Amino acid sequence: MGSRRRHIFWVITKRWWRAVYLARFGIISATRRREIFARQLREAFEELGPAFIKLGQLISIRPDMFPPEYVFEMEHLRDEVAATPFEMVRPVIERDFGHSLDELFNTFDTTPIGSASIAQVYQATLQVDYTPVIGDSLPAGTKLAIKVIRPGSEETIKADIAVITPLVNRLSRIKRLARFGLSQLLSEFADSLASECDLRIEGRTSDRFAFDFADDPYVTTAAIVWPLTSRHVLTMKFIEGWHLDQAKEAEAAGVDARFLAMYGANVFMKQVMVLGRFHADLHQSNLLMTPDGRICYIDFGITGEVREEDKEAIAQVLAATVYADAKRAIDYSAALGLVVSDEKTDEVTARVAELMSRTFSVTPRDVRGFAIGFLSIMNEQKVSVPRGFGLLIKALVVVEGCAQMVYSDIDIVDAAKEFTTTLVLKHMLQPARLYARIPRAVDAAIAELIG
Amino acid sequence: MLTNTDVMKFLAVWELLHESADEALKAGIARGEDTTQGEMNADKGAFVDGLAAMVNARKDILKAELAAGSDESLEKDEGPAAEAVAELRFEVAELRGRLESMNATLDALATKL
Numbered sequence: 001m002g003s004r005r006r007h008i009f010w011v012i013t014k015r016w017w018r019a020v021y022l023a024r025f026g027i028i029s030a031t032r033r034r035e036i037f038a039r040q041l042r043e044a045f046e047e048l049g050p051a052f053i054k055l056g057q058l059i060s061i062r063p064d065m066f067p068p069e070y071v072f073e074m075e076h077l078r079d080e081v082a083a084t085p086f087e088m089v090r091p092v093i094e095r096d097f098g099h100s101l102d103e104l105f106n107t108f109d110t111t112p113i114g115s116a117s118i119a120q121v122y123q124a125t126l127q128v129d130y131t132p133v134i135g136d137s138l139p140a141g142t143k144l145a146i147k148v149i150r151p152g153s154e155e156t157i158k159a160d161i162a163v164i165t166p167l168v169n170r171l172s173r174i175k176r177l178a179r180f181g182l183s184q185l186l187s188e189f190a191d192s193l194a195s196e197c198d199l200r201i202e203g204r205t206s207d208r209f210a211f212d213f214a215d216d217p218y219v220t221t222a223a224i225v226w227p228l229t230s231r232h233v234l235t236m237k238f239i240e241g242w243h244l245d246q247a248k249e250a251e252a253a254g255v256d257a258r259f260l261a262m263y264g265a266n267v268f269m270k271q272v273m274v275l276g277r278f279h280a281d282l283h284q285s286n287l288l289m290t291p292d293g294r295i296c297y298i299d300f301g302i303t304g305e306v307r308e309e310d311k312e313a314i315a316q317v318l319a320a321t322v323y324a325d326a327k328r329a330i331d332y333s334a335a336l337g338l339v340v341s342d343e344k345t346d347e348v349t350a351r352v353a354e355l356m357s358r359t360f361s362v363t364p365r366d367v368r369g370f371a372i373g374f375l376s377i378m379n380e381q382k383v384s385v386p387r388g389f390g391l392l393i394k395a396l397v398v399v400e401g402c403a404q405m406v407y408s409d410i411d412i413v414d415a416a417k418e419f420t421t422t423l424v425l426k427h428m429l430q431p432a433r434l435y436a437r438i439p440r441a442v443d444a445a446i447a448e449l450i451g
Numbered sequence: 452m453l454t455n456t457d458v459m460k461f462l463a464v465w466e467l468l469h470e471s472a473d474e475a476l477k478a479g480i481a482r483g484e485d486t487t488q489g490e491m492n493a494d495k496g497a498f499v500d501g502l503a504a505m506v507n508a509r510k511d512i513l514k515a516e517l518a519a520g521s522d523e524s525l526e527k528d529e530g531p532a533a534e535a536v537a538e539l540r541f542e543v544a545e546l547r548g549r550l551e552s553m554n555a556t557l558d559a560l561a562t563k564l
Contacts, residue, residue, distance in 0.1 A: 098559030133544040200552060207548065211541045226548035227555050323498070418505055 005163050008048060015044040031069065031376075038073035046078060050117030050153060051160030053079050054196075058189050061280060061302065064390035065181055068375040071394065072368075075283075083115040084150050089122075092151055096230040104228060106141060113145070114285075118153050118196060122146045123238060132223035132237075134210035143238035144225065147199060154197045161190060196301050199234035205300035206236070212275050218263050220294045239296045241288030244405040250289045260295050261406035265415040267295065268399045272306055272392065273315045273423055280304040280391060282398045284405065304391045310336055312427050314392065319420040321370075322413050324360050326353035337386035344381055351377050364411030367400040479503040 019040040020026070023033045045052035059066050060074035090110075094100055101108045106125040114121035126142040165186060172183045195201050203224040213219040220239075228235035242250040247257035264287075271278035279286070281302035288296040306314060313335035320328035330340060330349050340348045352374065359370040371393045378385050385393075396412075403410040427433070483504025486497065 096559055097555055098562035133548045134541070200549075203548075203552075204545065207545055224548065226551040229552050230556055230559075421502065421505070 004160070008160075008163060008167075011044050011047050015040040015047075034067050034069040035073070038067075038070040041070065042073050042077055045074075049156075049160070050081065051157040051164075053077055053117050054157065054193060055185075055189055057302075058185065058192065061391055061394055062185070062387070063371075063375050063394050064385040064387045065185065067379055068372045071375075072372060072397075075398075079116045081115060081117050083112045083120055086110040086112075088151050089120060089148050092148055092232050093146070096233050097228070105144070105146075108146075117150075118157075119147050119149050119199075122148065124235075126225065130225050130227070132225065133207045134214060135223045138223060138225065138237060143240075144228075145222065145236050145238040146228075147234040147236075149197055149199065149232040154193070157193060158190075161186065161193075192302070198231050200229060200231060202300050203229050203234050203236075205303055206298075208277070209279070209297060209300060212271075213267070216267075218260065218294050219267055220290065220296045222296065222298055236298075239288055239290060239298065241290040241296055244284055244287055244289070244402055247289075247406045253291055255289050255291065255293050257289055257406050258410070260289055260293070261403040261410050262412075262415040264295055264403055265399055265412040266419045268395065269318070269416050269419045269423075272395075273311050273318075273420075276306040276308060276311060278304050278306070278395060280395055282395070282402055284402075287402060304388070304395065306388065306392075310388065315420060315423045315427060318416070319424045321356070322417050322420050324353075324356040326350075326356055333389070336389050338378070338383065338389050340381070340383055344383070348377060348381055348383065360413070364404075364409055365413045367412060368397045371397045476503060480507045483507075 016037075019037045022040075023036045026033065028036075042056060045056040056074040056077045057079070060071055060077070063071045090101065093104070097104055104127065106127045108124040109122060112120045112122055122145070124144045124146050126138055126140055126144055128140050129137060130142075131137045168182045168186050171177050172181075203226070206221050207224055210221045210223070213221075222236035222239050225235040225237070242253075242255070242257075244261075247261075250257045268278065279297055279300060279302075281299060282297075286297065286299040288298070290296050313332050316332040317329050317336065320326075320332060326349050330345065330352060334340070355370060355373040355377065359366040359373065375385065375390070375393065377383075400412045403412050403415070479500045480503045482497075483500035483502070484507075486501050486504065
């Protein structure tokens with residue numbers, strides 16, 4: 001452990017000095033300086049391996065805690081590691097099910113099709129017919145994707161956490177770093193890791209998603225094969241399809257890739273504002289366009305939740321953003337816990353309005369630019385951003401990124417306009433709400449008639 | 452005293468009102484349909500026109516569905532009881548999935564005994 005501690009210390013120090021040098025010893029602008037430090041930190045995390053890659057991924061979904069430059073830089077973390085030899089993976093599967101691979105699967109390809117820090121993915125075929133929780137029966141011979149926790153990965157990450165905990169605790173005592181809540185982040189990291197290493201949780205989330213979108217002709221997910229799923233092994237139907245950057249190939253096969261990319265924005269809105277739970281880890285490898293013209297969502301390792309009472313406020317904030325109404329957006333943000341003090345309201349509203357006019361006057365609208373600018377304003381004004389709010393903004397940017405990976409001119413604000421407008425109208429037309437507004441409406445009508 | 456002429460005049464006013472509203476709505480829809488990206492945010496009038504066009508597009512879909520003999524939007528609205536049944540069915544199926552997984556783990560443990 002001593003040498004690992006020295007190595008971590010060496011890599012962090014080396015990258016820190018490099019950042020100081022590239023930032024011209026601090027004489028460049030604060031934003032540019034943060035960008036340089038963020039990039040060096042991201043590269044340090046990649047150099048230090050799985051535990052740090054996962055830590056970086058956690059930072060990338062916490063715009064409520066870290067400056068936007070760090071949050072958006074961590075998106076570029078490459079979670080690609082050399083595959084563990086299959087002879088080390090085989091015992092994990094056989095131990096969890098008490099049978100040999102030949103008894104469990106019809107065929108099993110021992111070459112992994114994917115390899116990340118926590119798990120590896122293989123291809124196999126189903127031995128007997130199976131009826132999944134949601135969706136059509138899978139006949140014997142169906143192609144499967146088998147996700148297996150890499151042996152020792154959990155222990156390695158835990159050992160790294162044990163090494164960095166004293167360091168993080170020490171850093172937390174430094175006044176300038178205290179606001180990042182590093183100790184709390186580390187404890188959340190340990191919790192999320194435990195959840196990510198139990199693949200049954202991911203399987204259940206996937207089934208729930210499949211149920212929520214069972215009636216949607218354009219959305220699908222991989223059916224889970226539960227008799228071949230355990231804590232360390234997740235077996236699901238293998239989905240054939242194209243990644244987002246393969247729109248041309250998908251279209252050549254008759255898939256309307258542009259429609260699916262626009263539709264994806266509405267799927268996200270539905271997840272947030274109607275269902276109250278959303279896929280918070282969307283990226284290139286977690287989305288596919290299928291030959292039957294659907295979007296397939298896979299890998300439900302990280303999800304976000306929205307409280308029932310927050311749904312309307314989120315719809316209002318999004319609608320206000322869609323219609324570039326800064327005041328309304330700030331007003332409704334308060335209901336979500338983003339509270340701007342009275343003395344700052346005018347300045348913050350004016351700055352957000354200026355940001356909206358700048359980022360939304362281009363074609364397509366620049367949601368990412370708006371999100372970075374919005375979080376920067378809140379950061380500068382020392383307005384704390386609630387966790388759910390931050391996660392939502394980040395997820396919205398990711399949805400835009402995914403849609404624009406298909407076609408760079410897609411405007412997700414336009415794509416989401418009908419959904420948010422309809423939803424806000426639905427909220428406005430609730431009988432109880434209308435009843436409460438009748439006296440004011442009558443007063444207004446009388447005032448108008450009398451002149 | 453109310454005369455026949457008054458009644459006819461009232462009905463004529465009523466019809467004129469509807470005709471004007473109908474023409475205004477049609478003009479609004481036409482303007483809304485011509486709205487290009489971003490213009491719907493320009494002012495309240497543009498927003499109402501855009502909204503009218505969106506509602507009109509939905510109306511056309513509904514008309515087509517009714518003409519085809521299937522109104523999807525009405526068919527899906529099966530009420531809270533149907534939703535509760537579907538939710539319960541899902542929970543039972545999910546429980547079956549959990550049991551299948553637990554059974555596989557139990558089998559694995561049994562082989563080690």
